Amino acid sequence: MSFIETQPLLAALIALLGLGVTFGAILGFASIRFRTEGNPLADQINQILPQTQCGQCGYPGCKPYATAIADGDAINKCPPGGQETIDALADLLDVESMTLDAEHGEEKAPKVAYIREEDCIGCTKCIQACPVDAILGAAKLMHTVIADECTGCDLCLDPCPVDCIDMIERKTGIQHWRWELPSDNLIASDRAAA
């Protein structure tokens, strides 16, 4: 008579315990060996955020906000991204989409900073404020914005002691014009009213 037949209960317990220990060891090893660096969800969220680095969400940049969202913060605090970003985030996180939180600002057309060069006194304050190093210049020398790199975050406006920075609209002119989607279907009887 074998052990299994004489002590079926004990045999089952031993077998289950053995399986538990084995799988636990495998999982434990895997969690150390295949550990993911950083926070993959925050990275995915960061991919969706517009990278304006404007801080309107209350965090010092897009990445900190992405981490905060991953930890459960609201997804509607990003005015530069607008509704599109909120929808994309809702899609990614599988939560209900919401409208932009007006407390953090409103959705505006993309802007680019422009320094009125005759007024600039060369104080370098805007250079230190720019989150993406898009302002060029040196102390007591005129500064200028690298328009292609400017995210339009507004952060350079406040530090400027002589108010020589304007925010101008980025996408104007014929090159940026796009066809619009036709308006929704109208049936003949609606047309008279339209």
Added chain:
Amino acid sequence: MRATHSIHGGIHPVEAKALSAPGTVLDAGIPDKLVLPLSQHIGRQPEVIVEVGETVKGGQVLALGDGPMSVPLHAPTSGTITAIDDRAVPHPSGLTNRCIELSCDGNDDWVALEGLANWREIDRTALISAISLSGVAGMGGAGFPTAVKLNSPATQPIRTLIINGTECEPYISADDTLMQIDAPAIVEGAEILAHIVNAEEILFAVEDNKPIALAAMQEAVDASESNCRREVMSFPTKYPSGGEKQLIEILTGLQVPSGGLPAHLGIVCQNPGTAVAVREAILMGKPLTERIVTLTGRALNKPGNYRVRLGTPISHLLAVTAFDPKDNQRLIHGGPMMGFALESSDVPIIKTTNCVLVPTEQELPTPPPAQACIRCGLCAEACPASLLPQQLYWYARAKDQEQLEKHHLFDCIECGACSWVCPSHIPLVQYYRAAKGSIVDTRAEKTRSDRSRDRFEARQERVERELAAREAQRAARRAAAQKKAEQGADDDPIAAAIARAKAKKQTAEDPLGAPAGNDES
């Protein structure tokens, strides 16, 4: 003759080409003022090199090309530059763009032109730069700088040159006319193009609804000598056989891969008008300053093909063609299938204007309101690119960019065949254009935000590094001070400084001391 192939889909709209009487070219004359938009091609806007008030001669350069994807602009006649400002240009947006206004003096004086008669002995790069400097851009409608198209890399040898005289869009007969009256020039231009790209064969493609042009081309080919194998090919009329990719399939049976270029198959296509412009640029050094434009539609009393100087305002042409305002509903730049409505008749003719259509309401009725899609599938049958227009329509409405790209939205040539067959009159092409635009914008935004992220992270790293370095310096200073303090109180710098100050004060109080006033004040 080689057998031709057929393409999927296509439609047979009313041609109405006889209306503009192909085969005769009328002169549109010199208007009082020419309005020359700087951007008449795809690519970068050229840089203006003339000033307001300057007198210029015909053929003089007004704006210089800015980089390879740009072509210069020349004065089409002599006169004075009277303005450089933003004007309405032929564009579906109706927006303004930078233009040069030239008030013509009517003398039509030209600068001395110099050609390259011995082009066969000249290096291809020199010929390509001569074409670029003459401002030649594709005259079939897209306006791609010709020099760029000819400058294929050595890794992609061109075997076949196709002269695309298909002109499949209804109403338009500008290329038909050019082939009828100037076939030898087209053949010679093609010869120069073939020499530049080092092609082995030249195919002249003509739809079978243009028998006179076909015969003229055949005659011109037979009458001239060439190093290439040449063939005039005719094939059944169907819209849109003249699309570059469609024509290549008809002539060779090969399909240009999705997202690929004809050059990947060793093929380059050129318009007959472009071939003539290239010939004039090389043989005579004459820049592109005029073209044949079909002015047609039943609201015009004298429709026809006119030789028009670039920059001629359409209002001038309406006067020349005896336009009847009471019949007119719309002014269309291009043909009825792919053209767009203009908001003003002040816009000028540009390098890509092959037709101005002024139809009566009866002739080309305003499309009725769109109704719901009934999923009949006629659009899929008509699509010459073998796409699924209905699926694309749903995805465009849902703004599902991923699915749109999966369904090859960017292979759509915007020919309008799907909209034309749609029993619900859905403006399908407009959906695709809008979707393409928003995908292009999204891609650009993505690149921008990726760059911003990299720059932000790089900056963060640098700021942290600088902070750490400063902290390290401070720590080092502190350590040094501490060390000194430990070495002995004698060396205490503060005590030494106090002692020095005391000594100095004493000297200053002493009137017999050193002449303190001098260095202290």
